[in-house]
Amino acid sequence: MKFITEEELRDIYKKEPFTNYELIPETRLTPGARQFLTDRGIDLYGVGISTDKTVVARDQEASRQIKEVPKSTDRNRWKMKKLINRLKSIDSLFLLISEETIERDVFLAQDILKLGKQFSTIGQEIQSKGKAEQIFHKECSGICFDNCNNDIEDCFDITELHMRLEKGREILKLHHLRCAIREVEPIVREVYEGNDKEHLRCEEIICQVNQVINCLSQMICSIVGGKECQRNR
Numbered sequence: 001m002k003f004i005t006e007e008e009l010r011d012i013y014k015k016e017p018f019t020n021y022e023l024i025p026e027t028r029l030t031p032g033a034r035q036f037l038t039d040r041g042i043d044l045y046g047v048g049i050s051t052d053k054t055v056v057a058r059d060q061e062a063s064r065q066i067k068e069v070p071k072s073t074d075r076n077r078w079k080m081k082k083l084i085n086r087l088k089s090i091d092s093l094f095l096l097i098s099e100e101t102i103e104r105d106v107f108l109a110q111d112i113l114k115l116g117k118q119f120s121t122i123g124q125e126i127q128s129k130g131k132a133e134q135i136f137h138k139e140c141s142g143i144c145f146d147n148c149n150n151d152i153e154d155c156f157d158i159t160e161l162h163m164r165l166e167k168g169r170e171i172l173k174l175h176h177l178r179c180a181i182r183e184v185e186p187i188v189r190e191v192y193e194g195n196d197k198e199h200l201r202c203e204e205i206i207c208q209v210n211q212v213i214n215c216l217s218q219m220i221c222s223i224v225g226g227k228e229c230q231r232n233r
Helices: 005-013 031-039 048-068 072-101 106-126 160-164 169-184 186-192 196-225
Strands: 002-004 022-023 027-029 043-046
Touching: 002 005, 002 072, 022 027, 027 031, 072 106, 072 169, 072 186, 106 169, 106 196, 160 169, 169 186, 169 196
Parallel strands: 002 027, 022 043
Antiparallel strands: none
């Protein structure tokens, strides 16, 4: 059985346009070739054409349905991939900042590394590979158990003045990390947008992200002001 392709028909048509095409025995047309003839109103003749016309109609309908099928599945897959890749990028940022901090402040580096491990469990939970860890917060005047899951504004603005502090480099790095994590919430909401069944899961993930952000805010406060909370000063 020989199959006549669209490319072959195009070559013939370019050399000499035709208004009908006869299909010889032991040959069949590919779907693309059938569509080529149909688009140009070329009549098809040959053995078993009555059956082939049904096939043509079926192929055309299938092609139309493929074009009309919503791409929601692909869009959702790419949204989830975007989220997972962003979380992995932040995981690497935790490691990098911890490594760069360890020579100047080993205890701070350990705290950053620990928080990074807790943050990584969020991505694992999203991919159903485990349960996200609950972030432990030491209460202060601005962040407590009741609001640690909320989207709390930065305790204070980070400016060029903080560059001049003894640990200004650490402050800027943690602030950069905090800003990167704040970008996660919109992506999470984009992934679960319009999915009422996953609304609760979406809010739980955002709460976990907020916990990490607020914990970083406490770290920054402790670096700037020691044991004294810097919020709303």
